[in-house]
Every structure is written in structure tokens, then in C-alpha cells.
Amino acid sequence: MKFNNETRKVTIKAFRFNAETDYLPYIKQYELEVGKDDLVLDLMNRIKWEHDGSFSYRRSCRHGICGACGIKVNGKPVLACKQNAIELLDMFDNDITLEPQSKKRVIKDMIIDKKDFWEKHAKVKPYVVANVESHPTKETKQSIEAFDALLNSDLCIQCGNCHYACPSLEANPDFLGPAALNAAYRFSIDTRDNASEERLKLTSKPNIGVWDCVKCFECAQACPKDINPIEKITKLHNMQFEYGIAERNIATKHAEGFVRSMKKHGFLDEADIVVYSEGYLGMYKHLKTAYKMMKAGKIHFTDGLPFVDNVPKSKNLSEIQKLIKISQTNKL
Amino acid sequence: MSNNTNVRIYEYDAVIVGAGLAGLAAAKELTEAGKRTAVITKLHPLRSHSGAAQGGINAALGAEDSTELHEFDTVKGSDYLADQDAVELMCTKAPETIRWAEHMGAAFSRDAEGNIAIRPFGGQSKPRACYAKDRTGLAVLQAIYEQAFRAGIEVFDEWYVADLLYKNDKVYGVSAYNIRNSEPAIFNAKVVMFATGGHARAFRFNSNAHANTGDSLSIVARHGLPLEDMEFVQFHPSGLGGSGVLISEAARGEGGRLFNALGERFMTKYAPNAMELASRDVVSRAIMQEVREGRGVGKDKQSVNIDLTHLDPQIILTRLPELRELAIAFQGQDMLKEPIHISATAHYSMGGIPTTINCEVRKNPIQTVEGFYAAGECSCVSVHGANRLGANSVLEALLFGRHAGENMVKKLNEGIKLKKATKEDANQMLEEIRRIKTSNGNERVSALRAELQAGMTEKAGVFRTKISLEEQLSHINALLQRFKNIRIDDKSNTFNTDLQEAIELGHMLEFSKFIVYGALIREESRGAHFREDFPKRNDEKFLKHTYAYMDNEFNITHEWGDVVITKFEPKERSY
Numbered sequence: 001m002k003f004n005n006e007t008r009k010v011t012i013k014a015f016r017f018n019a020e021t022d023y024l025p026y027i028k029q030y031e032l033e034v035g036k037d038d039l040v041l042d043l044m045n046r047i048k049w050e051h052d053g054s055f056s057y058r059r060s061c062r063h064g065i066c067g068a069c070g071i072k073v074n075g076k077p078v079l080a081c082k083q084n085a086i087e088l089l090d091m092f093d094n095d096i097t098l099e100p101q102s103k104k105r106v107i108k109d110m111i112i113d114k115k116d117f118w119e120k121h122a123k124v125k126p127y128v129v130a131n132v133e134s135h136p137t138k139e140t141k142q143s144i145e146a147f148d149a150l151l152n153s154d155l156c157i158q159c160g161n162c163h164y165a166c167p168s169l170e171a172n173p174d175f176l177g178p179a180a181l182n183a184a185y186r187f188s189i190d191t192r193d194n195a196s197e198e199r200l201k202l203t204s205k206p207n208i209g210v211w212d213c214v215k216c217f218e219c220a221q222a223c224p225k226d227i228n229p230i231e232k233i234t235k236l237h238n239m240q241f242e243y244g245i246a247e248r249n250i251a252t253k254h255a256e257g258f259v260r261s262m263k264k265h266g267f268l269d270e271a272d273i274v275v276y277s278e279g280y281l282g283m284y285k286h287l288k289t290a291y292k293m294m295k296a297g298k299i300h301f302t303d304g305l306p307f308v309d310n311v312p313k314s315k316n317l318s319e320i321q322k323l324i325k326i327s328q329t330n331k332l
Numbered sequence: 333m334s335n336n337t338n339v340r341i342y343e344y345d346a347v348i349v350g351a352g353l354a355g356l357a358a359a360k361e362l363t364e365a366g367k368r369t370a371v372i373t374k375l376h377p378l379r380s381h382s383g384a385a386q387g388g389i390n391a392a393l394g395a396e397d398s399t400e401l402h403e404f405d406t407v408k409g410s411d412y413l414a415d416q417d418a419v420e421l422m423c424t425k426a427p428e429t430i431r432w433a434e435h436m437g438a439a440f441s442r443d444a445e446g447n448i449a450i451r452p453f454g455g456q457s458k459p460r461a462c463y464a465k466d467r468t469g470l471a472v473l474q475a476i477y478e479q480a481f482r483a484g485i486e487v488f489d490e491w492y493v494a495d496l497l498y499k500n501d502k503v504y505g506v507s508a509y510n511i512r513n514s515e516p517a518i519f520n521a522k523v524v525m526f527a528t529g530g531h532a533r534a535f536r537f538n539s540n541a542h543a544n545t546g547d548s549l550s551i552v553a554r555h556g557l558p559l560e561d562m563e564f565v566q567f568h569p570s571g572l573g574g575s576g577v578l579i580s581e582a583a584r585g586e587g588g589r590l591f592n593a594l595g596e597r598f599m600t601k602y603a604p605n606a607m608e609l610a611s612r613d614v615v616s617r618a619i620m621q622e623v624r625e626g627r628g629v630g631k632d633k634q635s636v637n638i639d640l641t642h643l644d645p646q647i648i649l650t651r652l653p654e655l656r657e658l659a660i661a662f663q664g665q666d667m668l669k670e671p672i673h674i675s676a677t678a679h680y681s682m683g684g685i686p687t688t689i690n691c692e693v694r695k696n697p698i699q700t701v702e703g704f705y706a707a708g709e710c711s712c713v714s715v716h717g718a719n720r721l722g723a724n725s726v727l728e729a730l731l732f733g734r735h736a737g738e739n740m741v742k743k744l745n746e747g748i749k750l751k752k753a754t755k756e757d758a759n760q761m762l763e764e765i766r767r768i769k770t771s772n773g774n775e776r777v778s779a780l781r782a783e784l785q786a787g788m789t790e791k792a793g794v795f796r797t798k799i800s801l802e803e804q805l806s807h808i809n810a811l812l813q814r815f816k817n818i819r820i821d822d823k824s825n826t827f828n829t830d831l832q833e834a835i836e837l838g839h840m841l842e843f844s845k846f847i848v849y850g851a852l853i854r855e856e857s858r859g860a861h862f863r864e865d866f867p868k869r870n871d872e873k874f875l876k877h878t879y880a881y882m883d884n885e886f887n888i889t890h891e892w893g894d895v896v897i898t899k900f901e902p903k904e905r906s907y
Contacts, residue, residue, distance in 0.1 A: 021826075025544070037663060050778070051821050052821055053776075054824070057829075060375055061381060064657075064658070066383055066541065068376075068379045122481075126478060127479055129482075129484045132432070132434070132435045136431040137427075137431070139435070140435060141447065143442065144444065147439065147444075148438055154471065158385075190437065
């Protein structure tokens with residue numbers, strides 16, 4: 001490896017596959033000189049323009065606003081035109097592989113079929129539902145606070161980075177995913193919109209909506225615009241309670257169980273939350289997990305039995321209870 | 333692939349090429365009027381470059397502002413080459429157009445009363461640029477796309493339009509292929525609209541997206557139709573020093589100051605009244621003059637500093653967050669703490685496909701082509717003349733795009749007939765693809781393109797002379813010859829972006845010739861076009877629109893068209 005002030009000579013690996021001609025994908029290596037201001041897109045351009053013209057990827061604006069060039073580097077979602085290359089090389093010890101966002105959806109090299117992404121997007125009514133006046137003489141008034149309440153959700157550039165980083169989506173193809181849920185929030189919170197109830201109903205459905213988010217924060221990490229989709233998902237949770245749309249089911253009872261436990265003990269009662277959200281019969285599904293948790297000391301064998309309260313109390317319980325009282329905006 | 337038996341023929345009332353603001357606004361009007369409409373784009377609509385517009389969209393909404401003032405500023409900014417009837421239409425309809433965008437859901441920033449917020453911009457006598465933080469284009473593009481999507485527009489995304497169907501003064505469709513699998517098709521229509529955006533990719537140092545290769549210009553020119561005022565290319569004063577990526581005029585609008593290497597606020601010399609907020613051409617020349625005289629900063633001393641550190645950090649954080657991020661990402665400079673290196677970057681094309689005020693494409697200065705419309709940056713209705721004012725482009729695209737849509741609806745309601753296309757109409761496209769795929773020479777597309785771009789920036793850029801332009805013209809001629817001797821690596825039919833880049837280079841070479849040719853014959857300096865050997869404006873000879881035509885051997889000829897002057901007689905222009 002040669003280092004100097006301006007450039008660094010490295011070998012970049014790239015995932016290659018053409019659905020038309022290749023039976024299996026393969027990795028190809030390219031020798032490149034990387035400068036300190038080079039972006040990942042510059043490297044991809046150089047591979048295409050100087051090494052192999054058949055290397056294919058989507059790109060357009062080259063400054064992080066069109067959302068075309070989302071890829072992964074060593075599994076990390078990046079927007080190629082905004083990601084400094086040296087930073088990544090340092091992070092991964094000069095060993096980086098350019099990969100598509102989702103290997104199972106690859107058409108060619110970095111280019112994937114985003115059909116599922118756009119279908120999910122379309123499901124949440126991604127537009128302001130209102131009568132658009134053709135020749136308005138006045139704008140709709142909107143306060144600065146109302147504008148700020150968008151929380152930059154309107155900055156989403158549909159790059160798909162969060163969508164293809166979401167493990168819940170990977171496990172459950174029916175889940176709307178962080179990008180579509182961010183869109184659901186963006187329009188539902190807009191004071192000009194009239195379909196928030198409809199969107200909240202959709203996003204409260206088990207298997208599809210917000211309750212399938214496992215709160216892993218991958219989407220927040222993946223977003224090149226720092227939109228923080230999980231924040232919007234949390235907001236949707238709250239709005240569902242505010243609008244009285246949240247139905248009484250395992251998911252909402254699970255959320256409720258948390259508060260109940262905190263109020264009671266100042267600690268989380270792991271066993272109680274299962275009993276509360278799934279009932280005694282439902283609890284038996286989890287016996288295997290319970291056994292493991294017992295071995296790890298997370299629960300006690302008497303936990304979950306009715307009328308036995310063996311959870312220790314926080315010494316700050318009264319303070320915690322006060323905090324809950326002050327901060328709770330929704331009636332669960 | 334030159335066999336046309338598998339060419340599918342789609343029939344529509346209207347076909348729109350390009351899905352940025354102009355294309356989507358037209359598509360929405362047509363679809364809502366019940367017309368069968370196809371929108372074709374080589375990207376996805378939301379990837380269109382309209383979304384990259386940062387600073388604002390003009391409308392005289394301020395209490396002290398008026399549409400007449402907006403008109404005057406626009407005409408003055410254009411160095412009196414704009415057609416004043418079109419300017420009047422634009423400025424009069426601007427307030428309703430912005431409010432229409434707002435009603436559609438565009439997330440505009442707000443003032444304390446809850447109205448759309450406005451900020452000052454270069455060349456404007458009043459604060460007039462309505463904005464959505466520093467992502468105005470994105471906000472408006474999203475809104476129009478969302479409502480067009482809601483209206484049920486039909487989009488063919490990632491399709492490449494390669495040719496226009498044009499016979500006997502009538503346009504009746506386009507030929508195109510699906511980028512995903514190279515499947516060719518004819519889109520046969522009663523009316524066709526081009527809304528393909530800009531072409532500043534022809535320059536090495538530019539602010540444009542990779543997609544902005546101006547394909548539609550040479551597609552039109554190949555049929556002997558004219559291009560208008562192509563010599564007028566706007567160089568934006570604040571491209572990031574290394575990449576040319578844009579730092580919006582909002583940076584100056586919010587109070588940014590320009591300094592040279594000696595720490596002098598040099599705009600005092602060039603525009604003592606308007607200072608940093610003079611018109612873009614004026615500021616760009618000032619910057620490049622400082623650089624030429626050795627007072628530049630940064631790498632090779634090719635830039636100057638823009639300083640925002642005296643501003644309240646809250647202004648930067650709330651109104652210019654994207655700009656700050658860009659400067660950090662591209663050159664590691666944080667505008668909260670230090671000045672940013674900027675330089676003039678090829679940004680916008682005032683010229684393009686000539687149209688009437690109703691967006692009908694012109695065959696020459698007096699006649700139009702039946703069934704053919706254009707709007708947005710690829711067109712030249714001429715509201716920008718020789719130099720566009722900041723925040724007028726987003727307005728033009730949205731407003732004239734919609735206007736084109738309305739006029740197409742009208743034309744369809746009048747009962748314009750469909751001229752049936754045949755599979756043979758795809759032959760020119762199929763032959764072009766076959767030629768490029770089978771060409772087995774030793775020239776690389778990327779190398780030829782880099783040569784073209786370097787020459788355009790150096791010889792047909794901010795400063796031009798007869799000698800530099802003649803050199804560039806013969807360089808382009810040589811490149812056109814060498815282009816016949818290319819070889820591409822990718823012969824597949826799946827997402828063949830190698831092929832696409834080659835086709836696009838062909839277009840870039842051809843329309844670039846129009847830019848250089850126009851600059852050569854216009855022996856004056858006006859707006860963005862500056863001839864060092866003719867530094868004065870010459871109204872007597874050149875208060876005219878250039879109409880240039882290309883023959884099959886890429887030879888160019890021209891004639892002049894009249895400028896529409898109504899309210900504002902040409903005066904000397906100073907800021």
C-alpha cells in the first residue's frame with residue numbers, strides 16, 4: 001500500500017452480475033488511485049470510464065438530492081455521490097467491496113429492481129389529499145410550527161437505503177418499511193392533508209404497519225439525509241393513540257405493558273409484559289425463551305404467576321411515576 | 333437489433349418526454365382532462381434535475397413587490413433579449429402558479445404570519461424568491477409528482493427516447509427503447525412534448541446532473557429544425573471549487589460576501605450598488621477576472637472565497653442546511669466556521685428548442701411544427717434572453733410546463749388527427765444503436781467526452797474570443813470524426829449504460845457545435861455571452877434571436893429572429 005498526502009493506491013472490489021448473461025454473481029477487482037476529496041461515485045465512474053464500460057449503476061445529480069445512487073459498501077448503506085471514499089477506506093482498512101442495496105433484487109451490478117420499494121410507497125397515499133385549487137389567489141396558511149412538525153420527513157429522496165437496510169422488512173415482505181412509513185408521517189402531519197386517519201388505520205395494521213418495526217435503528221443509520229425514519233415511526237405510534245385508532249391487540253398491549261410495568265416497579269417486568277400482551281395461553285408459546293431467560297437470570301420461575309409480585313422496586317419509583325404522568329400524552 | 337419486427341407501437345393522445353417540473357405539470361393537466369398520456373423518462377420522475385434547484389422560485393408576493401417589477405428585473409437581467417410578451421405572461425401568472433404548487437402540497441418555508449416565506453436573490457429589486465429551506469426544487473418537484481401520481485399519470489421510467497417522428501411539418505411521436513432490456517418501441521401520438529431539461533454537461537466544470545446531456549436538442553436538430561440562442565449558457569457564480577456542484581444563490585441572498593486572496597471584497601469594483609447580489613453573469617465574470625489576475629484561492633488558485641461566518645449560525649442551520657452539508661461533503665469546509673471556495677460553474681442553458689408563447693415548437697422564426705411542444709430548460713420561449721435571473725427557472729419550468737399541457741389539451745379538443753406510425757419509423761434509432769454496438773474502433777467514449785468538456789470550459793466558457801471559439805469549433809469537428817471510431821465494452825441488452833453514454837455523447841458533440849457556432853457569429857457581449865474581442869452590447873446588429881440549423885454533415889447555418897419588445901426599451905445595464 002502506497003500512501004502520500006494526496007492519493008492512495010487501493011484495490012476496490014465490486015459485485016458484478018448481469019441477469020441476462022451470468023449464471024452467478026462474482027467479485028471483480030480494480031486498481032484505483034483515490035484522492036482525499038473522491039466520493040464513492042467518483043470511484044464507480046472511474047471503474048466504468050477507465051476499466052470496464054459494462055460496469056453499471058444508477059446515478060444522476062451527483063450531489064445527494066436525486067437519490068439514484070444508493071448502494072452498499074461492505075454491507076453499509078451509502079449514497080455513492082455523498083460518501084467520501086477515504087473515510088470508508090479508513091473505516092474498513094482499505095478493503096472495500098461495492099455491492100447493490102439488495103443482492104436478491106439485482107438486475108445488473110449495482111442496479112436492482114426497486115418494484116417493491118415503489119409499491120410500498122404507493123400504498124400510503126403519498127400525496128396531500130386535498131382539493132387542489134387550479135387558480136388559487138391565496139396560499140393555505142401554515143404556521144412555522146406546523147412546517148417544523150414535518151421534521152424533515154419531506155426531505156426523503158427515495159434512495160431506498162433505509163428500506164433495504166431494514167431487517168424487519170427482510171423477514172416480513174408485507175411490512176411497509178421505514179421509507180413508506182416516513183411518507184405516511186410526512187403527509188399525515190401536514191395541516192393541508194385530509195387523509196391522516198386513513199393512513200393511520202393502514203399503518204396500525206399488524207404485519208403491515210408500525211408495530212412490525214423492531215426499533216433497531218438501522219434506518220436511522222442508513223439514511224443519507226439524516227431524516228431518522230424511526231422517529232417518524234414513533235410519531236405514527238403516538239398519533240394512532242391520539243386519534244383513537246390503535247386497536248387493542250398484542251402489539252398495543254405490549255406497548256401498554258411497558259408503561260404498566262414501569263409505573264408499578266420502575267423496572268421492566270419481562271414476564272408480566274408477555275402475560276399482559278398475550279394472555280396466559282399465549283404465554284405458553286414462549287416457554288422455551290422463558291427457560292433461557294430464567295437461566296440467564298432475567299426472570300424468576302415464580303414470575304408470571306398470578307398474585308405473586310417478586311419484582312424489585314426502583315428506589316426512585318415515585319419520581320418515575322411522576323415522570324410518566326408528566327410526559328404521557330396518550331391514554332393507553 | 334436493426335430488425336424492426338419486434339418494435340411495439342403504443343398509441344396515445346399525448347406523449348411527453350422528460351418528467352421534471354415541466355413534463356409532470358403538462359402530464360397532470362392532460363391526464364386530468366381525460367387525455368391518454370404517456371410520460372417517458374430515462375430516470376425515475378423523482379430523480380429529475382428539477383429537484384436539484386435549491387434557492388427559490390420567484391413570484392411577486394411581497395407587499396412592496398409587483399408583477400411589473402418582476403417583469404422589469406427579468407428583462408433587464410436578460411440584457412433585453414427576452415421576449416417581453418412571454419415574460420409578462422410568466423410574471424403575471426407567477427403568484428397563482430406558486431400558490432398552486434403550495435396547494436398541491438409543496439412544503440414551503442413560512443413567515444411569521446404563515447404565508448410562504450420570501451428571500452432576496454441576485455438581480456431582483458425586491459425579495460421575491462419563495463423557498464423551501466434550500467431545497468425548493470425538491471419540494472416543488474415532489475408536490476407536482478405526488479399530485480400527478482394521484483391523478484394517475486402513466487410513466488415509462490428508465491426508457492430512452494432516441495428519435496422524433498417528424499414528417500411533412502408534423503410530429504407524430506417518438507421512438508424509444510426500454511433501458512432495462514433494450515426493447516424498442518414507437519410512441520405514436522397526436523401531440524408530443526419535449527421537456528428534457530438542460531445540457532450543461534457539455535462543460536467540464538458544471539453544476540448539472542449526469543443525465544443533463546441535452547439529448548432532445550440534437551434529436552430535434554437532426555431533423556433540420558432550428559435551435560435558438562444556444563450561445564447563451566449561464567455560468568453560476570458559486571460552484572464548489574473542486575466539483576462545480578452548486579452552492580445556491582441563497583448563500584448570497586442570505587448575506588454571503590465574496591473575497592479574493594488578498595481579502596478584498598472585490599464586488600465593490602464590478603457592481604458597487606448590488607454588490608454580491610448583482611446578476612449572475614456579472615458576478616461570474618468578476619470572480620473569473622479575479623482568478624485570471626492571480627487573486628484566486630484554493631487549488632491552482634482557481635476559486636474565490638464566499639464568507640458566511642458573520643451570519644447568525646441559526647440562519648445557516650435553518651435556511652441553508654443542505655448547502656452547509658454539501659460544502660462539508662465535497663471539500664471538507666464548514667461554512668459556519670470558515671469561508672468556502674467557489675468558482676463560476678456552467679449551470680443553465682438559456683437557449684434551446686424555439687417555441688411560441690404557447691409552447692408550440694417553431695420550424696423557423698415565423699412558422700410552427702404541428703403537434704409539437706416544448707417547455708422548461710430544453711426550450712427557448714425566451715423569458716431568460718441572454719441571462720436568466722436566479723429563481724426564474726423553477727418558475728418557468730412549472731408555469732410553461734402547465735401552459736404547454738393546457739395548450740395541448742386545447743389542440744386535442746380541436747380534433748387534431750393521429751398520423752399513424754409504422755415500424756419503419758424506428759429504423760433510425762435501431763440503426764444508431766446497431767452502429768454504436770458494432771463499431772470496433774479504438775476511441776473511448778469517456779475520453780472523447782472529457783476532451784469536449786475541457787475544451788468547452790476553456791474555450792467557450794465565461795470569456796470567449798474569435799480565436800478560442802474557432803479552435804473549439806474545429807476541435808468539435810475532429811471529435812465528431814473520431815466518434816465514428818469508438819468501441820464500447822458492453823454489448824448486452826440489460827441496462828446498457830455504456831451504450832447510453834455513447835448515444836448521449838453523440839448528442840453532446842452536436843449541440844455543443846451550436847453553442848460554439850452561435851458564440852462565434854454573435855460579435856457582441858450580452859448577458860452570459862462575453863466576447864473579449866467585442867466587449868460591448870450591440871443592439872443595432874444583435875438585438876436578435878439566433879436560429880441555427882444543422883445539415884447531415886453537421887454543417888451549421890443560421891438566420892436571425894425578432895425580439896418581442898413591448899414595455900421596456902433596451903437601456904444600458906448596470907448593477
